[in-house]
Amino acid sequence: MPIVETSADPAFVGSVDDDAAVTEAAALACECVGFSRDDDDECYVECDEPSCFNCRARRWTQTGFTCTKGLLRG
Numbered sequence: 001m002p003i004v005e006t007s008a009d010p011a012f013v014g015s016v017d018d019d020a021a022v023t024e025a026a027a028l029a030c031e032c033v034g035f036s037r038d039d040d041d042e043c044y045v046e047c048d049e050p051s052c053f054n055c056r057a058r059r060w061t062q063t064g065f066t067c068t069k070g071l072l073r074g
Contacts, residue, residue, distance in 0.1 A: 002064070003072050010072040013064040016044045016053055021064075025052035034069040 002014040002021055012028075014021025022045055029035045029050035036056040037043070043054040052058055058065040066072065 009066045009070065011061055011064050011066045012052060012058075012072060015064070022051070022053065026050065028052050028072075029055060032071055034067075034071050 002012055002024055003010050004013050012021075012025065014024065016022060025045070026047070026049055029052045032050070032052075032055075034057060035050045035052075037050070038054055038056040038058075042056075045051045045053045047054075052065070052067070055067075057068045057071070059068055
């Protein structure tokens, strides 16, 4: 799984250009009770299904994103 521990919060490490990361982000979002789709102009993956890449709670980092709801902690 592309989630790594950081000094602050767990982070999802991956890119919208990586098919495996996109698949994993979709699987996480489908199981997430806190998923909230962001505005269309802030969505990064073209799909109707939930994806962490399109969630209002994600905050970008240099290598991926963190979840402001803390849901990457598992």
